Amino acid sequence: MAQIRDVARRAGVSPATVSxxxxxxxxxxxxxxxxxxxxxxxxxxxxxxxxxxxxxxRTNTVLVMVPDIANVFFxxxxxxxxxxxxxxxxxLVVSDTGDDMDIERVGIEMVQTYRADGLIQLGERxxxxxxPNEEHAQIPFVQAISxxxxxxxxxxxxxxxxSSAMMARHLIAQGHRRIGVIAGLQNRLVTQERLxxxxxxxxxxxxxxxxxxxxxxxxxxxxxxxxxxxLLSRARHLTALFCMSDEIAIGAIRAAHDLGYDLPxxxxxSGFDNIEFGKYCTPxxxxxxxxxxxxxxxxxxxxxxxxxxxxxxxxxxMLPTELVIRSSVQNICGE
Amino acid sequence: MAQIRDVARRAGVSPATVSxxxxxxxxxxxxxxxxxxxxxxxxxxxxxxxxxxxxxxRTNTVLVMVPDIANVFFxxxxxxxxxxxxxxxxxLVVSDTGDDMDIERVGIEMVQTYRADGLIQLGERxxxxxxPNEEHAQIPFVQAISxxxxxxxxxxxxxxxxSSAMMARHLIAQGHRRIGVIAGLQNRLVTQERLxxxxxxxxxxxxxxxxxxxxxxxxxxxxxxxxxxxLLSRARHLTALFCMSDEIAIGAIRAAHDLGYDLPxxxxxSGFDNIEFGKYCTPxxxxxxxxxxxxxxxxxxxxxxxxxxxxxxxxxxMLPTELVIRSSVQNICGE
Numbered sequence: 267m268a269q270i271r272d273v274a275r276r277a278g279v280s281p282a283t284v285s286x287x288x289x290x291x292x293x294x295x296x297x298x299x300x301x302x303x304x305x306x307x308x309x310x311x312x313x314x315x316x317x318x319x320x321x322x323x324r325t326n327t328v329l330v331m332v333p334d335i336a337n338v339f340f341x342x343x344x345x346x347x348x349x350x351x352x353x354x355x356x357x358l359v360v361s362d363t364g365d366d367m368d369i370e371r372v373g374i375e376m377v378q379t380y381r382a383d384g385l386i387q388l389g390e391r392x393x394x395x396x397x398p399n400e401e402h403a404q405i406p407f408v409q410a411i412s413x414x415x416x417x418x419x420x421x422x423x424x425x426x427x428x429s430s431a432m433m434a435r436h437l438i439a440q441g442h443r444r445i446g447v448i449a450g451l452q453n454r455l456v457t458q459e460r461l462x463x464x465x466x467x468x469x470x471x472x473x474x475x476x477x478x479x480x481x482x483x484x485x486x487x488x489x490x491x492x493x494x495x496x497l498l499s500r501a502r503h504l505t506a507l508f509c510m511s512d513e514i515a516i517g518a519i520r521a522a523h524d525l526g527y528d529l530p531x532x533x534x535x536s537g538f539d540n541i542e543f544g545k546y547c548t549p550x551x552x553x554x555x556x557x558x559x560x561x562x563x564x565x566x567x568x569x570x571x572x573x574x575x576x577x578x579x580x581x582x583x584m585l586p587t588e589l590v591i592r593s594s595v596q597n598i599c600g601e
Numbered sequence: 602m603a604q605i606r607d608v609a610r611r612a613g614v615s616p617a618t619v620s621x622x623x624x625x626x627x628x629x630x631x632x633x634x635x636x637x638x639x640x641x642x643x644x645x646x647x648x649x650x651x652x653x654x655x656x657x658x659r660t661n662t663v664l665v666m667v668p669d670i671a672n673v674f675f676x677x678x679x680x681x682x683x684x685x686x687x688x689x690x691x692x693l694v695v696s697d698t699g700d701d702m703d704i705e706r707v708g709i710e711m712v713q714t715y716r717a718d719g720l721i722q723l724g725e726r727x728x729x730x731x732x733p734n735e736e737h738a739q740i741p742f743v744q745a746i747s748x749x750x751x752x753x754x755x756x757x758x759x760x761x762x763x764s765s766a767m768m769a770r771h772l773i774a775q776g777h778r779r780i781g782v783i784a785g786l787q788n789r790l791v792t793q794e795r796l797x798x799x800x801x802x803x804x805x806x807x808x809x810x811x812x813x814x815x816x817x818x819x820x821x822x823x824x825x826x827x828x829x830x831x832l833l834s835r836a837r838h839l840t841a842l843f844c845m846s847d848e849i850a851i852g853a854i855r856a857a858h859d860l861g862y863d864l865p866x867x868x869x870x871s872g873f874d875n876i877e878f879g880k881y882c883t884p885x886x887x888x889x890x891x892x893x894x895x896x897x898x899x900x901x902x903x904x905x906x907x908x909x910x911x912x913x914x915x916x917x918x919m920l921p922t923e924l925v926i927r928s929s930v931q932n933i934c935g936e
Contacts, residue, residue, distance in 0.1 A: 288623055291638060292645045299642065303634055306626050325716065335679050335695065341671040348670075348697050357707055359694035360670065362683050372692055381660065381716055487881055516881045523883070546822055546851045548858070548883035 268309035277305035327357040328569055329382040331373045333365035333389045337485070338541045339511070339558055340388055343410060346562020347386060354570040356383075365389065370396055377405050383573050386410060386565050390455045392417055406572040410565040412456050420568040422583040424556050426456055429587040430463025431470075433536055433554050434508060436589055438471045441599035442506040442534060446479040448493045448518055450510045457482070460510050460538070479504065483514060490517025498525050498533075505534065505598060512537035512544045512553055519547060519594070534595040550592035557585050603644035612640035662692040663904055664717040666708045668700035668724045672820070673876045674846070674893055675723055678745060681897020682721060689905040691718075700724065705731055712740050718908050721745060721900050725790045727752055741907040745900040747791050755907070757899040757918040759891050761791055764922040765798025766805075768871055768889050769843060771924055773806045776934035777841040777869060781814040783828045783853055785845045792817070795845050795873070814839065818849060825852025833860050833868075840869060840933055847872035847879045847888055854882060854929070869930040885927035892920050 384406030515537035544551035719741030818828035850872035
């Protein structure tokens with residue numbers, strides 16, 4: 267299909283003049299206008315003209331796709347992206363996709379139709395599941411949180427496996443041996459990586475991993491509550507629960523309270539993410555700090571670099587995590 | 602400024618043909634194209650042509666402006682809006698404005714430049730503070746949550762005053778007389794309305810309202826924690842705290858725990874909103890249920906009606922609230 271350059275060459279004008287012929291014809295002489303239009307007609311220069319105009323008049327808008335806007339952790343990542351957007355003087359629009367592929371495709375269409383310049387996805391669905399192969403390279407795309415290094419686009423997140431191992435080692439160091447796991451959704455890369463980390467730590471300690479004391483749950487309070495009810499009802503001997511998110515852990519705390527456990531005396535519970543509510547739990551939650559805002563800022567910085575056309579390698583940034591020790595995990599070495 | 606209709610009339614073609622001359626010139630004969638372009642030039646039909654095209658090609662996109670996307674209550678309203686958007690087959694983009702007027706103005710600009718068809722604002726800033734008078738009528742605008750009936754546009758929310766009175770009456774009925782108030786930000790309409798409701802209930806009970814046991818705070822856990830520390834440190838005789846949001850209440854619970862209060866025995870604490878975390882607090886939070894998702898759905902339905910051009914009166918919908926009784930408020934009538 268003819269590009270704006272082709273029309274410009276044929277009409278003997280600059281591409282800017284071609285653009286002006288469509289966006290602001292009154293600025294051109296009738297003669298020039300007629301020449302441009304004739305060239306456009308001859309070359310069948312078509313609807314993309316509109317898109318082209320919008321491409322030239324950049325929207326300076328970045329679209330962020332979030333699987334669940336009501337998830338507090340995602341919301342903090344979005345806050346970081348916002349902060350980055352202000353610095354980069356970019357506007358931001360956020361779409362709650364409900365983790366629905368069709369809605370994610372609408373987001374991609376927004377970029378393709380030049381209503382947004384680029385796309386930051388929080389989540390782990392690879393771009394090539396959303397777009398046929400030949401098209402992805404044209405979409406400025408950054409994936410955040412689940413830093414899957416298999417994608418051909420920049421990613422930013424944490425090392426889920428080693429961060430999870432760090433927490434599991436902490437539980438072991440506090441004397442825990444019978445550690446149940448409330449994992450997230452089984453089909454998620456992030457769940458699989460965190461489970462590998464737990465297994466790493468248990469193997470390093472010379473212990474055996476017991477597959478029967480893992481329950482999978484949605485990454486939510488309700489999910490954690492139900493999974494903990496199931497697990498604690500059939501495995502009364504556990505001394506600790508490794509929960510794969512703070513929301514899961516908060517649900518597990520409620521389930522344990524309801525089953526009559528005295529926390530943390532009877533049962534230690536750990537979380538993951540370090541959301542604000544964890545600090546306000548009873549008992550306050552020991553967890554892994556993910557630098558949520560920082561992840562968002564880096565994602566926006568990567569996007570901003572892409573949009574300003576900097577030729578950069580595809581990077582996969584892994585930001586450091588930290589153990590946050592509060593009182594929901596107890597040392598039982600003396601018991 | 603010339604409209605597409607004027608150009609069409611002068612060129613002796615339909616407005617659709619004028620539109621096509623700019624968006625898809627190859628579809629027209631050279632003769633028609635030249636006639637349209639000449640008419641456009643004569644009439645100085647200008648950049649809005651681009652906007653005009655976009656107006657005709659509706660974006661089917663609604664922009665939602667949220668003061669704080671990390672606020673769990675707002676996030677639930679947004680979820681309801683999303684649900685409504687799916688039903689209305691509209692796309693949604695969400696902008697976290699940080700309650701910043703300049704960022705809200707960017708949102709309005711998105712509608713003015715036809716990158717979105719309409720605007721739903723969560724919050725209480727009146728549209729006429731964002732736009733000079735003559736322009737507002739042209740922006741499809743719905744305000745949700747703070748149902749300020751002074752605006753000349755549809756709103757949806759709750760009756761903050763009577764809902765707040767309902768909770769205050771509950772505290773009084775449970776025997777509480779020395780009720781401290783952790784209010785939200787003092788300059789907010791919502792704060793003022795809820796305070797009026799408390800005063801209504803106290804007056805109805807024949808009691809006197811004590812202004813000295815009100816503390817104002819940001820609507821956040823940290824805000825609630827600090828305000829409760831201040832209030833409880835100087836007013837040790839209180840038997841209950843009326844908190845103007847669940848997040849404030851969750852912070853107040855932590856402050857009370859830290860000051861050595863046994864909850865709810867020593868102090869009853871009530872919230873407002875009914876966010877999910879309230880159920881997982883210790884003690885679980887007695888609160889006022891705001892139908893957050895429903896508010897979002899109604900907001901989107903109002904917007905959808907506006908966009909489909911239905912001639913409707915400006916409505917101010919107030920949705921019913923409910924008392925949610927858990928264990929953070931204790932009956933002390935026997936004491």
